[in-house]
Amino acid sequence: MEKTKKIDRERVTSFLLNYALYIILVGILVVVVIIDNKFLHPNNLINILQQASTKGILALGVAGLIVLAGTDLSIGRVLGLSAAVTASLVQSTTYASRYYQNMEKPLPLIVPLLVSIGIAVVFALINGFGVAFLKMHPFIITLGTSLIAFGCTSLYIEAQPSGSAQALSSFEKNFIDKAAGAFRIGNFRLPYVVIYFLICAVIVHIIWTRTKLGKNMFAVGGNSEAAAVSGVSVTRTIMLVYLMSGVLYGISAFLEAARVQSVGSQTGFNYEMDAISACVIGGVSFNGGVGTIIGVVIGSIILQAINYSLYFLQVNAYYQYIIRGLIIIIAVAIDVRKYVVKK
Amino acid sequence: MEEEKRTRVAEFIEEVDENDEPVKPEAIPLNKRPISHKLYDRMGLNFSVKAINIFIAVAVGLLVLVLALGVFTGSGKGASLGACLGHLYLI
Numbered sequence: 001m002e003k004t005k006k007i008d009r010e011r012v013t014s015f016l017l018n019y020a021l022y023i024i025l026v027g028i029l030v031v032v033v034i035i036d037n038k039f040l041h042p043n044n045l046i047n048i049l050q051q052a053s054t055k056g057i058l059a060l061g062v063a064g065l066i067v068l069a070g071t072d073l074s075i076g077r078v079l080g081l082s083a084a085v086t087a088s089l090v091q092s093t094t095y096a097s098r099y100y101q102n103m104e105k106p107l108p109l110i111v112p113l114l115v116s117i118g119i120a121v122v123f124a125l126i127n128g129f130g131v132a133f134l135k136m137h138p139f140i141i142t143l144g145t146s147l148i149a150f151g152c153t154s155l156y157i158e159a160q161p162s163g164s165a166q167a168l169s170s171f172e173k174n175f176i177d178k179a180a181g182a183f184r185i186g187n188f189r190l191p192y193v194v195i196y197f198l199i200c201a202v203i204v205h206i207i208w209t210r211t212k213l214g215k216n217m218f219a220v221g222g223n224s225e226a227a228a229v230s231g232v233s234v235t236r237t238i239m240l241v242y243l244m245s246g247v248l249y250g251i252s253a254f255l256e257a258a259r260v261q262s263v264g265s266q267t268g269f270n271y272e273m274d275a276i277s278a279c280v281i282g283g284v285s286f287n288g289g290v291g292t293i294i295g296v297v298i299g300s301i302i303l304q305a306i307n308y309s310l311y312f313l314q315v316n317a318y319y320q321y322i323i324r325g326l327i328i329i330i331a332v333a334i335d336v337r338k339y340v341v342k343k
Numbered sequence: 344m345e346e347e348k349r350t351r352v353a354e355f356i357e358e359v360d361e362n363d364e365p366v367k368p369e370a371i372p373l374n375k376r377p378i379s380h381k382l383y384d385r386m387g388l389n390f391s392v393k394a395i396n397i398f399i400a401v402a403v404g405l406l407v408l409v410l411a412l413g414v415f416t417g418s419g420k421g422a423s424l425g426a427c428l429g430h431l432y433l434i
Contacts, residue, residue, distance in 0.1 A: 319413030
C-alpha cells in the first residue's frame, strides 16, 4: 500500500517536473486573461499568430540543426542581411531615395525572394561546411558568420546612394499585399504569413518524417558514429540540413521585411534566441535526435503568446528579458532531465 | 595521478560489487564518493536526476517570483492589481 503511494507520488512529481514549463506557460496565459479579458479578442490572437509566423519559420530551420545536436547563432543577423537586400529590391520605383536608382520598373517578386534565399543559403552552407568538414563547433562558426552578416548588413545600408544610413522603407504595394496582406471574410482577417508558415511547417514535417534525409538526420543527431557505421553519409546529411535551414531563413527574411516595412541594421537582432527557445519549448532536444515539427509550431506560438502577454500587461522590458531567460533555462533543464532519466 | 584514480575506482567498484543491493549515496564515506557521474549511473544512484529536480524547482520558483514582480510593478492592469493587493496587506 505504502509502496503504491510512493510510486504514485513519484509519478506525480515526475509529471510536474516534465511538464513544469507548459503548466507555467498556460498559468501565465490564464492569469493574463483574468487580469484583462480583452486579451482573448480575436484581433489579439491573430496578432500573436502573425508575429509567431516569421519567427516560426526560422524555428523550423534551426530545429533541424538542433536535432543534429548543433545550433545556429547567425539566424538573426543572416535574416537582417537577407531582409535588407530584399528591402532594397522591392522599394517603390517612384521613391526618390530608392537604393537602385536605375530600376525603373518593379522586379517580379520571385527575384527578391530568390536573392533573399540565396544569401541565407550561402551563409548556411558556410556554417554547414565548417561543421561537417572542418569539425568546427557550431556555436563558434555560427557566431563568426553572425558577425560577418551584421558587418555586411551595416555596410549595405550605409552604402545607400542618398548617403543616408536610415532604415530601408517605402516598398512596392504589390510586395506588401502579397507578403503581408490578409484574407478578409467580413470582420475576420487571416494574414497570408500565417498560411505561409503552415505551408512551410507541412513541407518540413514531410521532409522530417517521410524522406531518407529526415531519417538520416535523426540517425546522425542520435549517434553520428553509429549512423556513419550504418552507411549514412554524415557530412552530406549535415550539409543538406544546413541548406534546408538556409532556405527557410531566406523565406522568413522576405516575409519579415514586408511585416516590419522598414529594414535597418538592427533588423533580426536576437531573433535566434526566439527561434531556439521555440524549438526547446517545443521539445526539440539539445542532445540531438529528438524533435517534432508540431512541437516547434506549438513552441513558436506559445513563446509569442507569452511575449505578447508580457507586453499586453506592460511588464517592464528588463523583467521580460529575465523571464524569457528563465523560460529557456527551465526548458533545457527539463530536456536534460528526460535524457538523464532515459539513460 | 591517472594510475591513482584508476586504483581508487577499481577499489570502489570492488566494494560496491560485494553488496547485493545498490549503495545509497549517504552510505558512501565522503572520501570515497564517486569520481564521476558515470560511476554514479553504474551504481544506479541517480544523483544527476535529483540535482536536476532541485535545479528545475528552484528555477520555476524564481520564474514565478520574477513574473509576479514584473506584473505587479509594471504599468498595466497588473500594477493596479498589485497596488490593490499591497493595500490589502497593509490594512
